[in-house]
Amino acid sequence: MNVDVITERISNRKAKEVYELITRQTTVSKIDLLDQSGMTVSTLTRLLEELTSQGLILESGFGASTGGRRPILYEKNPAYAYIFGLEISRTLSKLVLVDLGMNKLETKSWAMTEVMTPGVLLPLIVKEAKRMLAHHGIETSQVLGIGIGAVGPVDRVAGVILEPSYFPASGWRHVDICRWLSGELQVPALLDNGANTAILAESWHQRTRSFKHLLYIHAGVGLRSSMVSEGKVIYGAVDMEGSVGQMIIQTDGVAHRNQAGNYGALESYASLYAIEKAAKSALKKGKATVLVHMVEDPEQVTYQHIMEALKKNDPLAVEIVTEAATYFGIGLANLLNILHPEKVIIGGPLITGGELFFQTATQVAIRKTYYYPAYQVVFSKGQLGDEALAIGAAVMVMNQLVKA
Template sequence: MLNVEEISERISNRKAKEVYELITRQKTVSKIDLLDQSGMTVSTLTRLLEELTSQGLILESGFGASTGGRRPILYEKNPAYAYIFGLEISRTLSKLVLVDLGMNKLDGISWTMTEVMSPDVLVPLIVQEAQRMLGKHGIPISDVLGMGIGAVGPVDRINGFILDPSYFQAKGWRNVDICRLLSRELGIPAMLDNGANTAILAESWHQRSRSFKHLLYIHAGVGLRSSMVSQGKVIYGAVDMEGSVGQMIIQTDGVPHRNVTGNYGALESYASLYAIEKAAKSALKQGRSSALLHMIDDPEQVTYTHIMDALKKNDPLAVEIVTEAATYFGIGLANLLNILHPEKVIIGGPLITGSELFFQTATQVAIRKTYYYPAYQVVFSKGKLGDEALAIGAAVMVMDQLVKL
């Protein structure tokens, strides 16, 4: 496997990395502003700017407004310096994107994660599509920094293994040496983290000019996944606990978890795709009337897609089930707010993108149950990148290696 340290070595020294990072965090910036932000001398900064420009890492992008003397030269990151692949591996779909250093998407493709989509099937597809994208856009492999991978946890991000994820339809996803497999086939470095962490990296980078210091991300879908960024850095625990938010106990004598190792009364048992489908099946078996009955022959055939279709028709049962799940999710969200006190919460995943009712209900419940409200004001968002967040964030993870010491 190619070493990711090769990426960091593209920028020669600590001060050059510092200047480059300052430039990348802003759309354009003048030398005067860089002097204020870096605290460097004029001669040192001038030398570093010339060095970064000659390498093609930054560009001179015109002149700023005059403050009485000569108009200052503006600098910006060169998005065409290199390119990155971002890969999402999730339970319902996997997605590959090709981006430049400005995180502008040049190409992308996704695959539905069916019962046949094992690593032996998916990895060759990823390699084939990555090579097709490079050929289509005329990009030599030498111009690719690497591939970032955001996968369902738990993962061993240091050694590049997907460990033992739950609820994949296909077999073979235990202890997958995913970074080595892709790095070997493509001839580029590969990095791995769990998908919640890559998603919050993407959202944090997208709003890098804003003043939010503490961001919480929750992905609500087949399971519940969370991550947090503080001062622009992902917070890591002793082990990869991406899915642990789903094990939050909200009812001590509640329903058993679908996994025998899960907690009774866990949040995930009340607010997830599985929980919503289970509630709908149970209600229909009890004889409840619903538009769902016109979509299926048997209650066991109900899927989340059916429920969303019924919700669009304002079906009372669908509204009731989604509202109840969102209420439980809001309670769990309030618990996180009362412990972590983030400034902003970004919520993504199928439960959020599939239903405005879920998002509005959950956030209203969370606000009502948050301690110190209204003195403590939290901002809720669906995020700016939507379904692209996990894959784009995986690319951001690779880009960040340029400034790593």
């Protein structure tokens, strides 16, 4: 189903401008909208009436009086439509159902095991989406669409997941996911890489604040990044989501696990793979650690085991995580010295695993940032946590309403 059916819901360009102004504020008065839009009173009044009659906006009470009548306040109507947001990642996939205010109605997750091929997962997603709609009494006509944030590289225009690496299951190459889901659910489908959808979510969540340039990095099985400037995602000539992991931080460093990867790449020192590899090597060398009581074979060690050991303040776990975080901080400093974002949001399993990685990495990055302390950057784990990718996929669909 063509996404034009979303953009055509608001056919008037000026109406789109007014709607976007309203959506970026909790509530706003007509007087403020006049100042912000530069429109005449008659034009703005007509557009507000149109948007209200369509159910896109609501009159939400009165503002404070400045001497005359109290001004009417307007806000977006969250119940105008509903959106599905879908995350497709290497460790898990997640479906959320939200209203137009990005209020979550329900969520469902699936572990991405070796059996989770597209042929297995996609029918499960469709079945769950239909169940959610039935449970909440929502008709298909009320669904704006489904947004998908997936591991890259992806073809956003064609709606195809191209050739992602390191999926536990086979089959995740050249998956025509938008066409398939749109056909099964009878709603428009949009695709972008997960780092871009995550930063869209965080940017939308902080839309009333003054941050104009945001950098997002997802640290997990691999490293993924994206950037927003003035509320818009920055795109390169190709899908560059995973390129940050190929940043060379040691020219004579270790070989990348992928033959096409760079020697001494950041991802080889700061990722789930790198941390697990370091732990397995230490166990084989006979290093003292509580990990020996958790597995029979060093090759069985997982990131979860290392996190358990870290909670027990195991010296080896502390050493391994600190070293990975230090390398990550070096790579982060390189990005800061080039891009100079106002705020950096870091997410993913390496960040949610505990404070040690986040604190170590950000402290290293600050020490190696060239213009510090004149250049002050804000570091954050984000406001939406593990649901940022899926929520951001829904934001991507919502943004189509104001697209020209």
